[in-house]
Amino acid sequence: MSGRINWFPGHMAKALREVREKISRVDVVIEVRDARAPLASGNSRIEELIQGRPRLIVLNKSNLADTAVNRRWEKWFQERNQLAVFVNALKANTLKRIPELCRKMMEEKWAALKKKGIRPPPLRMIVVGIPNTGKSTLINRLTKRGAAKTGDRPGVTRSQEWIVLGKNLELLDTPGIMPPRIDNDEQGFWLCAIHAIKDQILGKEQVAAFVVENLKSGNPTLFQQRYQLETLDAPTEELLSKIGARLNFKKRGGEIDYLKTCNQLLLDFRKGLLGGHSFELPV
Ligand SMILES: Nc1nc2c(ncn2[C@@H]2O[C@H](COP(=O)(O)OP(=O)(O)O)[C@@H](O)[C@H]2O)c(=O)[nH]1
Numbered sequence: 001m002s003g004r005i006n007w008f009p010g011h012m013a014k015a016l017r018e019v020r021e022k023i024s025r026v027d028v029v030i031e032v033r034d035a036r037a038p039l040a041s042g043n044s045r046i047e048e049l050i051q052g053r054p055r056l057i058v059l060n061k062s063n064l065a066d067t068a069v070n071r072r073w074e075k076w077f078q079e080r081n082q083l084a085v086f087v088n089a090l091k092a093n094t095l096k097r098i099p100e101l102c103r104k105m106m107e108e109k110w111a112a113l114k115k116k117g118i119r120p121p122p123l124r125m126i127v128v129g130i131p132n133t134g135k136s137t138l139i140n141r142l143t144k145r146g147a148a149k150t151g152d153r154p155g156v157t158r159s160q161e162w163i164v165l166g167k168n169l170e171l172l173d174t175p176g177i178m179p180p181r182i183d184n185d186e187q188g189f190w191l192c193a194i195h196a197i198k199d200q201i202l203g204k205e206q207v208a209a210f211v212v213e214n215l216k217s218g219n220p221t222l223f224q225q226r227y228q229l230e231t232l233d234a235p236t237e238e239l240l241s242k243i244g245a246r247l248n249f250k251k252r253g254g255e256i257d258y259l260k261t262c263n264q265l266l267l268d269f270r271k272g273l274l275g276g277h278s279f280e281l282p283v
């Protein structure tokens with residue numbers, strides 16, 4: 001692949017400055033990534049931004065990834081002593097460990113304060129991550145159970161930006177949004193497939209073709225079944241046209257509506273209807 005795609009016309013520096021400011025106000029950083037690309041969906045500047053604060057990596061959308069690959073990644077993170085949990089933010093029961101682990105990360109510091117006779121202040125946390133990894137969903141799910149705003153407590157900001165999650169546990173109500181950092185086109189394609197980058201950058205046709213190629217070689221079963229494809233042994237564009245025919249996506253003249261087909265394929269894939277698929281594998 002060439003290096004000529006302009007993945008980021010945007011304002012990386014400003015975005016990072018804003019996240020840094022938010023992070024400076026918390027004790028623990030919850031970094032949400034996408035389980036389908038556990039490293040590429042991070043931002044390599046995160047280390048600088050968190051300035052040594054404890055960090056929990058939450059690999060969300062694990063239901064959309066390949067379960068066996070998730071397990072390999074779990075081991076990969078363990079081996080590197082990086083706390084990481086695989087969750088599905090749409091399922092509240094998978095999220096219980098997050099506040100538990102955040103507390104645990106702070107235990108030592110809290111114990112040291114107590115020893116000195118200081119009552120530890122509430123543990124403050126923030127959710128950060130690149131776009132569309134599920135930050136807002138996670139915040140909503142975490143805060144639904146017994147959530148309360150802290151605006152009327154003395155000494156606490158009145159803008160209601162700290163949400164009480166439990167005893168001595170507070171979460172900033174808005175996430176820190178980090179721009180993705182893309183080192184090569186392959187990572188860019190992964191991030192398009194998982195929709196961390198808008199489809200317009202590559203165009204839906206290219207993103208859909210990339211997804212089809214990956215499913216064809218990596219996770220063909222549900223893909224083939226869903227669109228009742230007799231064979232996958234055909235060029236990608238031909239397969240997409242076949243899918244268009246199956247879905248009866250036709251233009252007025254009877255010609256297959258290729259763009260509509262690509263769009264539908266991406267919708268189906270991103271809903272998990274074509275099965276779980278991981279793009280990035282541990283090395
Ligand atoms: N399948 C699946 N979808 C999720 C999960 N978490 C979030 N989503 C969906 O992903 C999309 C982006 O989520 P959102 O919370 O807005 O992401 P944000 O941009 O990081 O705040 C929404 O359509 C969510 O419903 C998950 O664990 N599994």
Ligand SMILES: [Mg+2]
Nearest residue numbers: 135136137175
């Ligand atoms: Mg959001």
